[in-house]
Amino acid sequence: MASRKSTKLRIPHAQDDCELVGILEQLAPEESTQGRKIALILHGTMGHKDYLFQKRLALRFPMDSFRFDFRGNHESGGQRTQDLVTVVSYLRNTYGYEIDVVVGHSRGSVVGMYWLCTSEEGRHARAMVNVSGRYRMHAYKEQWDAKGYYERTITEFSRWNSAIVWDKFPGQIHVLTMHGLVDKTVPTYDAIIYSRALGARTPGTHNLHLIEEADHNFTNRQDEVVDCILEWWDALNQGRLKTGILMTGVRGKL
Template identity: 75%
Template structure:
């Protein structure tokens, strides 16, 4: 009986002297991969390839998948910056090229959380391979990028950040990634670059045939739920592609303690998609009789 296989890959980066580290999950590793479909799973800011629901989804998704650390995150080399979306897109292009040339894979699905969603949607809008994809899953994706600047004033350490900003020209933010302490310096140009990233590209350039699922928590304090409504409006007007919106009543930005809900929702939506049962609108799973 065929068994799932997990393989760690180290992909050389053509733009920088570093490697991108990721995990390839294969359902039938003994069979040829030429022309086989694969899902990409992309983490968000301060995340990594096994963060939140990413690994759990990869181990249950009925398709080969690849999840990796973007440049400067966890096991991947190089330097990350707060506003470096273009660099993240380069990383994604590098990964896609490697999977295609080394294995013959064709990207069919992109799953992104937060920043990973923004990067994934941009890649779908701008790449030849993206035009051939089948589906996109957007978890907690940000649309109104300019709000990031004002939101920094509401952080718990806002006064400390302002003092550092005034005296040093940057501020330092500490957080933990994969149980390791990380200190990140954020400069004014980082926030400016972040705020100017073009998410409006989805209105005119997102492939019309791609079906999209957007999941967002109603108590998300990082990205307002209204951003999910905007994506629903932008992507729900396409045809033949559909847009399904799933709002989780008690979920925050990371769906803390609700990872199973994310995975189950995605799997149920995927099953409905492949059975031809999707229509643009609200997607609610497992709630009938439990309201």
């Protein structure tokens, strides 16, 4: 689209006296953004806003989006931690945006789901894409401790209670869970747990898509991840989603 515009934003973070750096993608930058829907795209641990599939998705997604570096990552300053409340507040107060969908990879998935469960704004979103999200947090801390890392972020993150999704995840939000079958960082079984936790809600649906020979970062499979998300998003907007296994690409259309 000829009018698409990419703008680098620097969002002040009062608690840490730093800035969060991100990219705002707008399909119609000349039009008012008051009340306009937007997608949040969140990276994982040790990643950044243009890591893996994040930028590719943002440039193809059929709505405005914002992707940013979590505090202490890449271009964002401060101590490493999660910053969704600050980002959502800025997008709402400065532009009038309303969060419609959250797309997260790994840690970004867990942060996004937790925000949807605990914030008032999150309860009004329509969708969530959970890519390689971890459920069993105790395994996360054990894995990093075994490598000799004792970073504060890892310790704090491992204390998050992912079980909150069973009772607090909004019932109307549609969820796509994607996971690689050779993921050595987060076991594929974590995706099965999320499928069980989120698959019994109504009217929200849950679709599980497992990719053969794909690792945690979907190495050399980035376009496949984006294609799957866009096909699922199209089905959501056409009212064709039903809870179950998602089959895309050569395996048949959704």
